[in-house]
Amino acid sequence: xxxxxDTMVVSHFLRGGSILSVMFIILGIIILFVKREGDGFTxxxxxxxxxxxxxxxxxxxxxxxxxxxxxxxxxxxxxxxLGLWLLIFTSISVVVVRLVWFAANKDxxxxxxxxxxxxxxxxAMLIVPSLL
Amino acid sequence: xxxxxxxxxRFFSIMLAGIFSGFLGSLTGLGGGTILVPVLTLxxxxxxxxxxxxxxxxxIATSDGSASAYTKEKIANVNLSISLExxxxxxxxxxxxxxxxMYAHSLSWIxxxxxxxxxxxxxxxxxxxxxxxxxxxxxxxxxxKFFKLSGSYFDERLKQTINYEGSRWYLGEIIMFFxxxxxxxxxxxxxxxxxLGMDWALNLPMKVTTTTSNFMIGITAATSSTxxxxxxxIQPLIAAATAIGVLIGAYYGSKVLVRISNENIRLIFFSVLxxxxxxxxxxGFDKINLVLVDTVFxxxxxxxxxxxxxxxxxxxxxxxxTGGKISEKL
Numbered sequence: 001x002x003x004x005x006d007t008m009v010v011s012h013f014l015r016g017g018s019i020l021s022v023m024f025i026i027l028g029i030i031i032l033f034v035k036r037e038g039d040g041f042t043x044x045x046x047x048x049x050x051x052x053x054x055x056x057x058x059x060x061x062x063x064x065x066x067x068x069x070x071x072x073x074x075x076x077x078x079x080x081x082l083g084l085w086l087l088i089f090t091s092i093s094v095v096v097v098r099l100v101w102f103a104a105n106k107d108x109x110x111x112x113x114x115x116x117x118x119x120x121x122x123x124a125m126l127i128v129p130s131l132l
Numbered sequence: 133x134x135x136x137x138x139x140x141x142r143f144f145s146i147m148l149a150g151i152f153s154g155f156l157g158s159l160t161g162l163g164g165g166t167i168l169v170p171v172l173t174l175x176x177x178x179x180x181x182x183x184x185x186x187x188x189x190x191x192i193a194t195s196d197g198s199a200s201a202y203t204k205e206k207i208a209n210v211n212l213s214i215s216l217e218x219x220x221x222x223x224x225x226x227x228x229x230x231x232x233x234m235y236a237h238s239l240s241w242i243x244x245x246x247x248x249x250x251x252x253x254x255x256x257x258x259x260x261x262x263x264x265x266x267x268x269x270x271x272x273x274x275x276x277k278f279f280k281l282s283g284s285y286f287d288e289r290l291k292q293t294i295n296y297e298g299s300r301w302y303l304g305e306i307i308m309f310f311x312x313x314x315x316x317x318x319x320x321x322x323x324x325x326x327x328l329g330m331d332w333a334l335n336l337p338m339k340v341t342t343t344t345s346n347f348m349i350g351i352t353a354a355t356s357s358t359x360x361x362x363x364x365x366i367q368p369l370i371a372a373a374t375a376i377g378v379l380i381g382a383y384y385g386s387k388v389l390v391r392i393s394n395e396n397i398r399l400i401f402f403s404v405l406x407x408x409x410x411x412x413x414x415x416g417f418d419k420i421n422l423v424l425v426d427t428v429f430x431x432x433x434x435x436x437x438x439x440x441x442x443x444x445x446x447x448x449x450x451x452x453x454t455g456g457k458i459s460e461k462l
Binding site for chain 1: 134135142143177178179181182192195196197210215217218224232278280347350351353355357358361362363365366368369370371375379
């Protein structure tokens, strides 16, 4: 594991992740414009800032648990949502790769430091929703 | 309601704002988000909640995209970034909660004012030549060894390997908490504050601070983004348009950056940022009717101040012997 080049792995993860997520976002926008609707809203409603603000066309109403179903329904909004989450997970994956690398090198101190960072990330992702 | 053609035009015009912000953010070293939020709120009338949400997503996109190149060059200090991320992610959570509180209590004007102020202060490390590219050697302390703050990299321009030893980790950690806090509150990457923290507190070479900062921005923004997602601050159409736009802009910005030889050109870009910063402060006070002049006057006043500041900086650069290297470090 000493020869495991973590910076190259991280570099590939970042590049691959950002390309994949942008592809999903672009695909979602194309679907949205072709179908002229998404998640029950018309394209006009989605494009209006004030309507979005008052009628909740925002991330709060696109729960992560619905994303996969939405993608299978070929719903453009959920393709965009998947792309945006992939972007977030790309950043998180870097921390996970680092954790594996520190663990493989038996660097206990940095394993703990990385776990604190991961805890913060998962606190924001899993615990915060229940507080809002 | 908008017709189909108008919606397409709206989408591409937001994307254009993203390209402009990504381009300018890349040239000034501040990142796309810092420019995107004022542009979207002041010129597109997009609610600041959605503007900051879109900005965070764009920040991750550019950070992920450019960090992949930086890690290949092995300049970024990975150990350092992880230990500082403890503070930035914690700060991001705190900042996001404060943002939610402010929007829920109709205090968005404070966000405008803080945004403008942070934008103006971000220019300080960018404009001022803090010190030479390689910092003076300082005495390593207990944190140097404990947090592995030392390292080396090969400097292409100086054609030599640079060894460095950072110190005062605890001071860096405090600044990083605030960098994370402002990232969560304002939906930006807080790159300028991160660079300042590593440069001033930890005494690291500029190349190491900028690349490491870029690396950390993605993880900080990812933390705030998840909270913004659940709070409903991300509007899919706006976030999609800006993420694509900022990525394109940042890509071309980094290409142009290496070709710009006259550093004075960057002064023009800084003037745009001064203009946006002042306008954000005005808009904030305008929301609570503290500004008694109309928008046209506010814009004109901000423009005049920006031009005067840049002219002063321009002539100052001309008469100082070290002039003309404003943001070489960025």
